[in-house]
Amino acid sequence: MGIRPEHIAVDPAGTLCGGIEFIEDTGSDRYVHVTLEGGERFVVRVSPGLSLSLGDAVTLTVDPGKVHIFPVD
Numbered sequence: 124m125g126i127r128p129e130h131i132a133v134d135p136a137g138t139l140c141g142g143i144e145f146i147e148d149t150g151s152d153r154y155v156h157v158t159l160e161g162g163e164r165f166v167v168r169v170s171p172g173l174s175l176s177l178g179d180a181v182t183l184t185v186d187p188g189k190v191h192i193f194p195v196d
Contacts, residue, residue, distance in 0.1 A: 128154055128168035130189035133175070137182035141165070143175060157181060 133155070141159035153171045158164050165183060169175065 134184040137184040139183040
């Protein structure tokens, strides 16, 4: 499965729960690396002004229409 960072959102009403492991500021963009409770990892593109810190618990929402499923082979 694959999804681009801009198709995932930090959302208080989200259903995926995890913690922030790394924050990458690139100037105009900010990428937050989140490890979910099950061990899965997501990279989320957020607004540079969004107040987030390492170790924060967050919930995420994924745009299901933007998920790409790849065959095993």
